[in-house]
Amino acid sequence: MLLSDPGRFIINALYLVPALMLGLVAHEVAHAAVAVARGDQTPRLDGRLSLDPRHHLDPLGTLVVFFIYFGWGRPLRLNPYRMRTSLDPALVWLAGPLASLLVAIALSIPLKLLLASGYVGFDSPLLQLLLVAFYFTVVLAVVNIIPIPGLDGYNILGALFRRRYSRFFFRVDASRQTILVVVVLVVLFAPFVLRSSSLFDLFYDPVSRVLLGSSLRPIGF
Numbered sequence: 001m002l003l004s005d006p007g008r009f010i011i012n013a014l015y016l017v018p019a020l021m022l023g024l025v026a027h028e029v030a031h032a033a034v035a036v037a038r039g040d041q042t043p044r045l046d047g048r049l050s051l052d053p054r055h056h057l058d059p060l061g062t063l064v065v066f067f068i069y070f071g072w073g074r075p076l077r078l079n080p081y082r083m084r085t086s087l088d089p090a091l092v093w094l095a096g097p098l099a100s101l102l103v104a105i106a107l108s109i110p111l112k113l114l115l116a117s118g119y120v121g122f123d124s125p126l127l128q129l130l131l132v133a134f135y136f137t138v139v140l141a142v143v144n145i146i147p148i149p150g151l152d153g154y155n156i157l158g159a160l161f162r163r164r165y166s167r168f169f170f171r172v173d174a175s176r177q178t179i180l181v182v183v184v185l186v187v188l189f190a191p192f193v194l195r196s197s198s199l200f201d202l203f204y205d206p207v208s209r210v211l212l213g214s215s216l217r218p219i220g221f
Contacts, residue, residue, distance in 0.1 A: 008220045012132070013066045015218065019133035020065055021053050023100060023140050028056040028073040030099030031092055035078055038088040042077050068187055069221060070139050070200060072150070080159070089159035093152045100141035107134040108211040115212075123219060131218045135204060138211075142203040148183055149176045 029051065032043035047055045061072035080089045111130050114120050120127050147153040149172060162169045172179070190199035198221070205215040 005220075009066075012218075012220050015129055015132040016065055016069070016136065018129065019136040020057075020062065020071070022133055023103060023137040024062075024071065024073050025051060025053050025056050026103050026137075027096040027100045027140055027144075028076070030095040031076050034095040035076070035083070035088075035092045038083045038085075038091065040079050040082040040088075042079050042082070046077055048076060065136075068200075069136060069198065070143055070187075087160075090156050093155040093159060096152050097141045097144045100137045100144070104134055104137040104141060104207070105211060107137065111212060115216075128218055131216060132221070134208075134212075135218055135221060138204050138207045139200045142207060143200060149173065149179055 029049060032046075032048035035043045036049065043049060050056075056073045058072055058074045061074075063071075065071035076092075078089060078092065080086075083089060083092075107130055111127070111134060114124075114127050114130070144151050145153040145156075147157050154172075158169055187199050201215075201217070204217070208215045208217075
């Protein structure tokens with residue numbers, strides 16, 4: 001879109017900035033808060049309980065948001081041996097997607113009210129601002145539970161089964177870079193195969209139908 005429609009790209013980027021600040025910060029703070037609550041003070045010492053985005057945003061993970069509408073935060077340092085039970089690390093990684101889903105549910109309320117009121121058009125800046133934030137947080141919640149290295153879903157599985165299947169996780173970790181390259185290529189080229197604007201729409205649409213009553217997407221997404 002940057003080359004085909006730079007104007008639309010700039011408008012989308014402006015809408016994505018507050019969505020990024022809200023969605024990614026809430027996601028990362030949730031990870032940190034659960035870790036601290038379960039006994040590991042490392043995230044607190046690292047400043048990860050702060051709402052200041054500078055403590056959470058990863059440069060590359062932020063940049064890619066403007067191109068694929070999905071990103072990631074800085075890696076969270078954890079010491080699982082300080083936590084109360086062996087299940088606590090899994091709860092920490094689950095907290096991020098759950099927080100993103102709760103933010104999406106909260107955003108769906110004013111969205112539905114605005115859509116039902118008839119006072120604003122679909123192209124209204126206010127409605128588009130809320131819809132972009134809703135889209136971003138839904139994708140952040142659902143995609144993150146996929147068990148791919150680097151995502152929360154993989155970390156959850158690792159927290160639960162790494163000791164039992166250490167050889168398997170060792171092999172996956174050794175191939176992490178290759179796996180991530182393949183995933184990026186799939187995300188980039190899947191729209192040409194699926195005839196969809198984004199692979200993430202497959203994850204977004206079902207949640208949007210449940211929360212909004214239809215698969216509403218922001219203009220240009």
